[in-house]
Amino acid sequence: MNLPADRITGLVLAGGRGARMGGADKGLQMLQGEALALHVMRRLARQVGPLLVSANRHQDAYAALGAPWHAAVVADALPDYAGPLAGLLAGMRAARTEWLLAAPCDSPWLPSDLALRLAEAVEPDGADIATAKTVNATGETSLHPVFVLLRTSLADDLAAFLAAGERKVRAWYARHKAVEVAFADERAFYNINSLQELAEFGRA
Template identity: 45%
Template sequence: MIAAKQITGLILAGGRAQRMGGIDKGLILFLEKPLIESAIARLKEQVGAMLINANRNITKYASYSYPVLMDETPDFSGPLAGFAIGLKHCQTPYLLVCPCDSPLLPLDLASRMAAELERTECDLVYASTRALNGKIWAQPVFCLMRSDLGESLNAFLKSGDLKIDHWFKALRSTTVIFDDEAAFANVNTPEELLALEKLAP
């Protein structure tokens, strides 16, 4: 069984947040606290160590006392750049990635994904959600992977491809389906922020 102490959590806070007017999303207030704090609070009990990927406001993110890692690829290359730097610094057998702007992320995210990774012996498992109409939606930024995938990812990035699903297809990957769509809701607009605050426990 994969234990929490074998997993490092990586919170992605390195994006441009263009739909929020370029504001650093991790520092946007959610219930009067920066969004990053909700992600930390919900993730820290599920993992043994924590990392934050950020490209701006490094000092503010460092105030949470976790290592803050900047992308090594230029020009905000997207989530995979965050994955790559997380894998480079991960010192546990597994890396669990989630975005900074989903403040209701599941408290059983790590345990369910770890069980599926172990059961299937895959390289990586990502989350999916089931909509009310039964349709399954991939949530690829929420994923648990073996920490020895850095070489594979770096080779993929050097090819010029930045699409998460393309890299996943190059691996042995699978998914875990969660029924609570709201747990994976993220903040892209001020309206979404207000809607999520109403859903928060």
């Protein structure tokens, strides 16, 4: 699919509780001298037009990180950290493009061709959503549902889904025409989930 970058808004998902990091704001934790979210912003910004950050706290700090790309910071409309779908909805509402490309703030090695590969996958069947998966040497598949390209026109349907108390990402995707795209590099989708992991990768 020939989808120019300026037709895609990028979204860094940084609105979680950081429960596995002891409540720390994950995107602001440092990896090799830079905030995790900054690593993600830099990689994502090369693939999209406008850039957004979904954050429910420390919004000034995220705005400062996103300043080189004039990235706006958006917060969930729902209270109590309602999960990644709430972050996606905030991004979809704020975007002024047909497509939104999202990635979590704890994935500093996300693929440089994420937008390209997902965009190519939505075209053949007119899909509305494309997500990433990896397949290892033994054929085992791992799904990465919040690495996603989706149509912003789905915002009203997502809002209704959340209003009904639903929170499961893949359950909402199943309501629409969605495709999964296989990537070979598992490390590209690695999520840093603990302060110990952060320290280990920082020494690498």
